[in-house]
Amino acid sequence: VWMYCRLYRQFERFRRPELLNAAKAGGEFLLRYAQVAPPAKKCAFVLTRDGRPVKVQRTIFSECFYTMAMNELWRVTGDARYQSEAMEMMDQIVSWVREDPSGLGRPQLPGAPASESMAVPMMLLNLVEQLGEADEELAGISAELGDWCAQRILQHVQRGGQAVLENVSEDGEELSGCLGRHQNPGHALEAGWFLLRYAIRRGDAKLQAHVIDKFLLLPFHSGWDPEHGGLFYFQDADGLCPTQLEWAMKLWWPHSEAMIAFLMGYSETGDPALLRIFYQVAEYTFRR
Amino acid sequence: VWMYCRLYRQFERFRRPELLNAAKAGGEFLLRYAQVAPPAKKCAFVLTRDGRPVKVQRTIFSECFYTMAMNELWRVTGDARYQSEAMEMMDQIVSWVREDPSGLGRPQLPGAPASESMAVPMMLLNLVEQLGEADEELAGISAELGDWCAQRILQHVQRGGQAVLENVSEDGEELSGCLGRHQNPGHALEAGWFLLRYAIRRGDAKLQAHVIDKFLLLPFHSGWDPEHGGLFYFQDADGLCPTQLEWAMKLWWPHSEAMIAFLMGYSETGDPALLRIFYQVAEYTFRR
Incomplete structure (x- = not known):
């Protein structure tokens, strides 16, 4: 829904009624079936074709994508129902993240460390x-939230600026064990272009330089396979073998994130070193 | 706990007090901390060193391993507390599987197909x-349960006897989609030696031949990599690419299951073809 609406809205060649109609049909399906037990806002992760829930994740991500779809659908159609859905869901998500996660359905176990996955403030x-x-008004209201997110993401730069770690404690310290050492270079690069976009909007040149250094160059150089090329899926900050069997695989999406990040970095700074890395990733990605 | 007790009990060279003491210490730790919210029997999957739960799975497997540990500890020590724990937990597990799974904490979603994972009757x-x-008396009482398990496992032979599928419907039909097509050759071979042991105890030669055909030879021949050797981790019954990224990897444990299964099959039947496959797997497993 989001993708069709965004394409329709921003690219002349995709302004085709069948795209908009498909997006609207999808939006109406989501309005009707996504919430598993209304008025609770929790959304299903998978639904059957006729709208029955198959799987519900105990995270915020289904709801985040629901919000994005509804907001984008409102921008294309002007139908206020979609925007009101988006705003209500956003309030619920912020409340789960910043106040009380119990509505997500995951029990708080006394032995589980209070950890923050970088995915949450990124999303x-x-x-x-x-x-x-x-939307100047809304941008103003959510400026505090944006600052909070950026601050939380930046806390994932650990070890004296030498590593981006996927999981840290609530107060920004490294966690013990393999959970704390877990790294995901493509995800760090994705956080990089989210933060870069944020720094650009804020006009914060110092933050921009920091982000390019810690979320673009650092994960690229530590995450790139020196032997065969490509970005590893997962790494361990101490160089141990990650527990995930698929850690050494080269997936398509980290390379997409890398290309977006380095092209954005180059177009903001004009630094040819960033453009060279973009080409290096693009050549690896498209040559086969 | 189970392994130390079993080694202590069955092998002279492991009859060492430090093994038994470690097992007892582990058993006492489990007695005290494994159950997350007694008197509910649900056990944690991970605990901290001081006994606080880190993770709880919404399946029966932690409880099954708890039961095995307690029963084996009772066999070695004669302490009736352990056996009474084992029997109480076993009753709870059987009730979750055959009567009401709601105590496991996984919500029943209306769109989720009622499927049976082969792991449950295997375990x-x-x-x-x-x-x-x-234990003749107990073996008699649980004979009906053993028959039920064997019957449920045998239902996973699908497609006119040409494939063992990991997940089938409650009434033994193939499920649609990649869940239904999912295969795990090492797991099928493991089911094979569980069933073989069951057929031997029952003295059921016809079942024994069926098991060797469908749970040993079939998964071995379809799961073995003809190019590089070794058993694939996952396969798709239609030959499509499994969704799990690690599907083509060669893990150690499927090869252990294969060696156990084929050696057991050979020692029961004397069929040299089974011994040859045992050697083929052993050579692949140990040569590097």
Whole structure:
């Protein structure tokens, strides 16, 4: 739904009624079936074709993508129902993240460390960007939330600036064990372009330089396979073997994130070193 | 706990007090901390060193391994507390599987197909074997349960006997989609030696031949990599690419299951073809 609407809205060659109609049909399906037990806002992760829930994740991500779809559908159609859905869901998500996660359904176990996955503030920052686009008033209201997200993401730079770690404690310290050492270079690069976009909007040149250094160059150089090329899926900050069997695989999406990040970095700074890395990733990605 | 007790009990060279003491210490730790919210029987999957739960799975497997440990500890020590724990937990597991799974904490979603993972009757059959060892009375009581498990496992032979599928419907039909097509050759071979042991105990030669055909030879021949050797981790019954990224990897444990299964098959039947496959797997497993 989001992709069709965004293509329709921003690219002349995709302004085709069948795209918009498919997006609207999808949006109506989501409005009707996504919430598993209304008025609770929790959304299904998978539904059957006739709208029965197959799987519900105990995270915020289904709801985040629901919000993005509804907001984008509102931008294309002007139908206020979609925007009101988006805003209500956004309030619920922020409340789960910043106040009380119990509505997500995951029991808080006394032995589980209070950890923060970088994905959560990343996703929220992305939503702030989506909802605030061309909406000065909303952008103002959500500025505090954007700042909070950026701060939380930046906390994942650890070990004296030498590593981006996927999971840190609530107060920004490294966690013990393989959970704490877990790294995901493509995800760090994705956080990089989210933060870069945020720094550009804020006009914060110092933050921009920091982000290019820590979220673009650092994960690229430590995550790139020196032997065969390509970005590893997972790494361990101490160089141990990650527990995930698929850690050494080269997936398509980290390379997409890398190309977006380095092209954005180059177009902001004009630094040819960033353009060279973009070409290096593009050559690896498309040559086969 | 189970492994130390079993080694201590069955092998002269492992009859060492430090093994038994470690097993007892582990058993006491489990007695005290494994159950997350007693008197509910649900056990944690991971605990901290001081006994606080880190993770709880919404399946029966932690409880099954708890039962095995307690029963084996009772066999070594004669302490009736352990056996009474094992029997109480076993009753709870059987009730979750055959009567009401709601105590496991996984919500029943209306769109989720009622499917049976082969792991559940396999694990239960293994428990029947563990608890019934050298206990005629208990073996008699649990004979019905063993028959039920074997029947459920055999339902996973699908497509006119040409494929063992990991997940089938409650009434033994193939499920649609990649869930239904999912295969795990090492797991099928493991089910094979569980069933073989069951057929041997029952003295059922016809079942034994069926098991060797469908759970040993079939998964071995379809799961073995003809190019590089070794058993694939996952396969798709239609030959499509499995969704799991690690599907083509060669893991150690499927090869252990294969060696156990073929050696057991050979020692029962004397069929040299089974011994040849044992050697083929052993050579692949140990040569590097």
